[in-house]
Amino acid sequence: MDDKVIVRFAPSPTGFLHLGSARTALFNWLAARSRGGRFLLRIEDTDKVRSEQRFLDEILEDLRWLGLDWDGDPIHQSARFDLYRAKAEELVALGAAYREGEAILFRVAPGRTVAFDDLIHGRIAVETETIKDQVLIKSDGSPAYNFCCVIDDAAQGITHILRGDDHISNTPKQILFYEAFGWNLPRFGHMPLILGPDGSKLSKRHGGVSVTEYKAEGFLPAALSNYLVLLGWTPPGGREILGLREAAEIFRIEDMSGVQAKFDAQKLKWMNGEYVLKLPAGEFADLIAAQLRADGLDPNRLPPDRMVQAAEQYRIRIKTLREFGQMADFFFKDDFAREAEGWAKHLGTPEGRSALSLFADRLAGLDDWRHDAIEALCRDLAQEKGMKPAALIHPARLAVSGKTRGAGLFEIMELLGREAVLRRMKEAAQ
Template sequence: MRTSVAGVPADALRRSEVEQRLRTAVAGQGKPLLVLNTNPEIVLQARADQGLLAALNTADLLLPDGTGLVWSLRAAGQSAERYTGAEALELLLAEAARLKLRVFVALRRGGLTQPIEFSDALRRRHPGLHVDCLSVSPDASPGPTDAELVIANFGAPEQELWLTRHAAAFPKARVRIAVGGAFEYLTGRLSRAPRLLQQLGLEWLWRLLLQPSRLWRIVRAVIIFPFTVVVSSMFSSKKTSNTVRVRFAPSPTGYMHIGSLRTALYNVLYARHHKGVFALRIEDTDRARLVPGATEKLQETLRAMGLAWDEGPVIQSERLDLYTSYIRPLIDNKKAYPCFCTAEELDAMRTAQTARKQAPMYDGRCRSLTETEARARLDAGTPHVIRLAVPRDRADVAFTDAIRGEIRTPIGSVDDAVLIKSDGFPTYHFANVVDDHDMRITHVIRAEEWISSTPKHVLLYEAFGWTPPTFAHLPLLLNSDRSKLSKRQGDVAVEDYLAKGYLPEALINFVALLGWNPSGKQEIYTFEELVAGFDLSKVNPSGAIVNFEKLDWVNAQYLKRLPDARLAEMAALELEKAGMIAKQGSGWVMPASGRVVTAAWLAGVVTLEKERLVRMPELPERVKFLFAAPTDFDAKLLVWKKSDATRAKQVLTELGEWFAGYGGGWTPVDLETAVKAWIVAKGYQNGEVLWPLRVALTGQAASPGPFEISALLEKDDVVRRIKTASARL
């Protein structure tokens, strides 16, 4: 279970749980995992390093490494057992050798361990292991690789940041793991502490004897860390009553709707704005609607969107005993009662009410059963549910919505809702209220569709004698015709938009402004700006129209702002998918021509289309002329509007000869200077030369400039294309 130690995320897990998740992932049977370590030293670092803290929040699995960390988890009532990075690495390498997986190891450039030395050490320990080791700078990308197990060893926080920053470079990775001292054990430079010292939690003493230079690190782990945990715990306990606590509670019934993304985002923004806690809860009590794998997919999508949770996930189906313990007091205090009505009786009841033009709802007939009658039926094993005994001696139920103000509901329209179903599972209403109370939720931020359920929830809080949280119901998302956004009118799943190439940060920006804007003066906001400006009272209660053309615009703006290095990584993935390039060593090659492709060349390709791109998957089609000479365009296109075919042929013939003899620089600036000087010398107009040159290179009427294109092609290719075009006139 994901929890926290001194404000830093940690997973409270048993050894068997860790091993099961690692084996499942590396076998390709579950979702890919980003595996990072949490130990006393990492906790102290993350408290002072927001980048490392964000990386830990992004991880799928945090190894409970370090005796002090495990003791802290146990002291907080969590069930945890120590599992070291060395153990995880050995397990993964053994499985990789058995399954014949490709392993990629990134070592710090200039570090003590050399790639060849480490590769040999791994192969000796795991015969048959297919491993590539590379010395990498912590701020550089290795370029895409097809490795299924990726290992980084730079030391914290560089290795954690490197793995999260360059996730796109490892599209086939089943496990990405950051490890530190484990490498010293694997290469034989250092021996593990005797088993007895490990069991006594004194492995730090063994390390100190072998490496006296680690004294300060050990002092931090053994003295400063426990002190920090105690002080943090004391401070947290004093602040608990004032801490904002929110939750996102999806049901695992399919993909994440874009409206659910907005709900999750607003909860995160509210928590971060108030320096509170954002918890994740999976509401899976409706067993008939469960979709296998949906729980994992929801978490994967949240991580992909950068919405890390501080606590959870809390799984409702794992808390049935909790709900059972809470229902008994309600029955004893006459706030709830058993109902034995059959499905046929309920259908007949609804039919009669509809005929009388009444709203169908339970009429409370089982409330009139005496305790003796109810007990007799229970003892006989008669199927039953437990219902809320709605008080009928009041006019209405009221609550104040943070977005909509006071909302009152006539008590006559609130029925005796089912709290516990006949299969023993709680309904949404009951589990929702119990969980929110148990998790100390202070603000419930959810969709407008739950307004009608809130009176039941308020009555449940009153029945228990609890103080309700603050409710805030977000406006509906609407299509352009003001109908409710639904799958019938297009894609609405977040995964669909990610698959189409929309950037997570662009989607966040777009969704954040559906019903709210921090200032109303701009359309592009950083996440930090959204956090700083978030205010529930400024959320518009009216439905928000979803304009996907605006999403295109927002995504294009974000693409323009991305660093060239990241754009090159993204371009490589799309061009590989299209079969235009293939991985070769640390670079790529064009299968059709054999030309070697570098990261710098890819950056130039993206720059060519950067101002026009809306989504990166559009790139292959836009730049296909760089990979194969155009052959199917109309020759008339080569003729400039103020020229003719004869003149165009003459220009291209002479230009081709000039390019063949040209020996100057091959940058866009060099080419522009040289070509325009030639144009002046020949007495031509710019248009009658540059227009046919651009068409000869691309076969298109609209394309980037001829100098930028030429600089990305090889000289012989430029000459060949010009001659081919000339021959067509």
């Protein structure tokens, strides 16, 4: 078993980090970290028109956010054009390539089979008849993708190339270049692409496709990376919730599936919920507060200790951080979202409103504003009036939170505070 593993992730800074690319990065990172190897970055910015610094900044930020660290400084292809040209000239001198106008093309001789043993798919063979002469250097002087890819992989000493299935047909072309230079071949592994739920290529119309979007929606990096890693790889034993570090200990490229997987947003949500449950209370509250700010709500409307408690009330009920602001907006503003149907059902009738004002009047005299005292008062009142507690609870829940669902009413009341509770109940009872 060869001991050194050097892999790379080579993003092109022409857009945001796509989930599929993130997954590729994840598996390369896993391959390196599982074998004490190196995980390098290479910026494929040969397209100077489409490449932008802001895209690169965001891609690197997203990688860090996901928990992927890389070794050494990234290399930029845009700074290596001279090298690519020199290497192309070498092939011209060797007679393996020729000039055509300003461009340099590689001659592909027919009548040969180019084969390689793919780490994931096994042996893949292609006839050179099906490969036409390859552009090395374009007429505008920039290098063609397959060529600079090979030059850099060789220069960086890459031992394992783990990339998407869409590169399978590039591999034989690249192998030809390695042969022309007399270089050793790296191992190749082609992993299937992630598909949208309908089986087509994952795209915007399936929902979020960039890591940034998931971050904004309140997904936890550990959950997103965990889910992505499960698409195409099953840990021995079948455990599904496992951290990156843990995964690195048992990951083997050979265990990866060669089957394309559909992206299941529901399972991602479930998994995120699992990670939300595991967060320490302080960290959870901080994340919730940050999410509220990002979504235009002011977490300071609640004192810090109540903020923590409010977050805890909803922890089991939310799958993403953003859902807290949607379910618990009434803690942070008075023009909170109201469910029209529930409002009509519980507060649209004289009985509902009178139950509410009865409850509110009684509450006004309560000294001990804690949830258990409020609950005792509510139940005593219901018994006294010969009604079900629910007849008091539902109108009050709507008045106070605007929602038919959510945390326990009495806990909500305690956290929201007497003043706001009584005010909202009285307003709704009008």
